[in-house]
Amino acid sequence: MEINAKAFKYGDDINTDYIISGKYKFKSNDMEAMAVHAMEELDPEYFNKVKPNGGFLVAGTNFGMGSSREQAPLVLIHSNTKAVLAKTFARIFYRNAINTGLPVVECDTDLIDEGDELSLDLAGGVLRNVTKGIDIAIKPLPPVMAQLLADGGLVEHFKKHGGFAL
């Protein structure tokens, strides 16, 4: 499936407190309501920018560092973020994203500017910067994570196999 949307670009070391602040995440289990605060510390307009037409969150190194909160990928999903593209990801966020079904893509994000139109074909492993007219190489998912994603995430994997079948 091809995903087409605009790039919204941020910097390095974006932590999960910035993706969803502790002052919100402890209040509720309602991700839809919490999503309006997604990325609020860095960009209070993030939700309003991304929600109507969807978007790619583009970042530098170590995206998702810090806390283990799974609310981080969940509020991005509920804000209509189609995928996160970054040079590198922090470990726990990367697992949480795959487990919850938020596509995460490692690539050279220097080739993407704010507002660029991007086209991502996850299955085919192709990321195209339509605005710049270039293809960007993406690092394939580790096989174990590709299998989880193919099953529809960890919950679906468990339902299908009754436990880990990796």
Add this chain to the structure above:
Amino acid sequence: MIPLAGKTIAEKIFSAHSGTDAHAGDIVVADVDFVMGQDGTSPLAIRALANMGVTEVFDPKKVALVMDHSSPSPIEGVSALHTIMREFGKSTGATIYDVGEGVCHQLIPEKGHVVPGDLMVGCDSHTCTYGALNVFSTGVGSTDGAAAMASGKLWFKVPESIKVTYTGALEPGVYSKDLILHLAGEMGADGATYEALEFHGPVIDELSVEGRMTISNMAIELGAKAGLMKADAKTLAWFEGRGEKTPNPQDPDADAIYERELTFDASTIGPQIAKPHAVDNVSPIEEVEGTPIAEGVLGTCTNGRLEDFAIAASILRGRKVHPDVRFIVAPASRQILLDAIEAGYIQTLVEAGAALVTPGCGPCVGTHNGVPSDGENVISTANRNFKGRMGNSNSFIYLGSPATVAASVIEAKITDPRKYFG
């Protein structure tokens, strides 16, 4: 066949728990000895279990949920989440640590739920704390936590290890917190991503078990999956009387292969401060001395233990917290509160002007117990100083040792604690 080289602590624990000859880079499905969640993550794990169609945990004795981050509840939303946790405890038999018991990362080892050589996961990034106790413990999200609660297993990539050795000796007034802040400054917030840190050397050997836990607690601030240490006589003595499990210490082999080896002379490291708004934005205290502060925090899973209270009390005995400063103290567990009362530390701190709050996470994560005001600076013994972390994006958090916090609340400015150890 050429024999493979020796193993790191991480490789040994993963070998023992996966039934394989595990080496760095291998993907293994391993048995976990314990699974933990806290009040910010357990409700999503409980939802994930329900979505999996699972109504029981693999072993109720090996699962615990802790109400610590926002406890006692400050608002109805949190109260509802706490109710979900209590009901899960009743229906599955999992242990519930309710309001007032303390921080998960103190309770899990304090109650003997893990012992040296164990593998455990917790739905909280600072689960790496028990690496100091020779437990491979690491933070996971709620869905991974749910999978582990359901099956007693989780998949892992066996990490490469970085060996960090401290030589020399700590100067009086300098603590393990200063060592790990210094390392965060040296390695950066992604300096150890996907890897395990393994700490060695005479300085680590000299530290108390509590002091070691401060170091392992902050391994995640460098991106590490774990911060491991050997179990020595002190570690084993610490576990005496804490439950029925038998420790199975895992020492690294002499010919273990490390991705990198770093050595620091601790004698050259003074008090360190992490400045706003990043844990790796570290400088020697001399560079920020005199910065005005409005709030001080002693506590959290990093520095809320008895030794930390002893250090702060030794500085504040017979002195007063500056009238322009709020000094909030939160013991990491009920047991630590009781021990600190018995030792007289609580009396000393409260007489000096401290505000004592419920054992738990205190104001660290911005949900309650002391949200700073606009423009205010905070000096805290916690492990994170991200913008907005304590509930106000317009405040500024500095991190330091318990001694640095105690010295600073007396003068309402960041103060080098070594003046009290001259």
